[in-house]
Amino acid sequence: MVNKFTSIKERVIEVAESQSGSKEQFFRNIGMTSASFRGKAKDSPLNSNAIANIITKYPKVDLYWLLTGEKEETSTSIVNEPGVEYKTAQDICKEKDEIIKMLKSQIKDLKADKEDLKKLLGLTRGKK
Numbered sequence: 001m002v003n004k005f006t007s008i009k010e011r012v013i014e015v016a017e018s019q020s021g022s023k024e025q026f027f028r029n030i031g032m033t034s035a036s037f038r039g040k041a042k043d044s045p046l047n048s049n050a051i052a053n054i055i056t057k058y059p060k061v062d063l064y065w066l067l068t069g070e071k072e073e074t075s076t077s078i079v080n081e082p083g084v085e086y087k088t089a090q091d092i093c094k095e096k097d098e099i100i101k102m103l104k105s106q107i108k109d110l111k112a113d114k115e116d117l118k119k120l121l122g123l124t125r126g127k128k
Contacts, residue, residue: 006069008046009037015054015061030054059088 006014016026027034030053035041055063065071087095 007043008066008069009042009044011066011069012046012050012054013037015058015066019058029057 016023019026024034027037030050032050054061054066062071
C-alpha cells in the first residue's frame with residue numbers, strides 16, 4: 001500500500017528506484033541531481049521542469065499518484081502496478097501502421113477481385 005503522506009520528492013525517488021538504470025542517471029534525465037533528494041533539500045518543492053521531464057521521459061509514471069500520493073482508480077502506473085506492461089504511444093503507432101498496411105493490401109486485393117468479377121460478368125453477357 002502506498003503511503004499517501006510521502007512528499008513528491010520521496011515519490012520521485014520511488015520512480016527512480018523502479019527504473020532499470022541508476023538513480024543518478026534518472027535524476028540527470030529529469031534535469032536534477034541526487035543532492036536535491038537528500039537532507040534538507042528533500043523537503044524543498046520539486047520544480048515544474050522536473051515534473052515535465054518525468055511525464056515526457058517516463059510516460060508510464062502515474063502523474064496523479066506522483067502529484068498527490070494517491071492512486072487513481074483508472075491509473076496505469078509502473079510504480080503502483082509492478083509487473084503490468086502498458087503500451088507506449090510509439091508501440092501503438094507501430095500497431096496502427098501495421099493495420100493500415102494490412103488494410104491497404106486488402107483494398108488492393110478487393111479491387112483486383114472486383115475487376116475479375118467485371119471481366120467474368122462481361123464474358124457472361126457476351127455469350128447471351
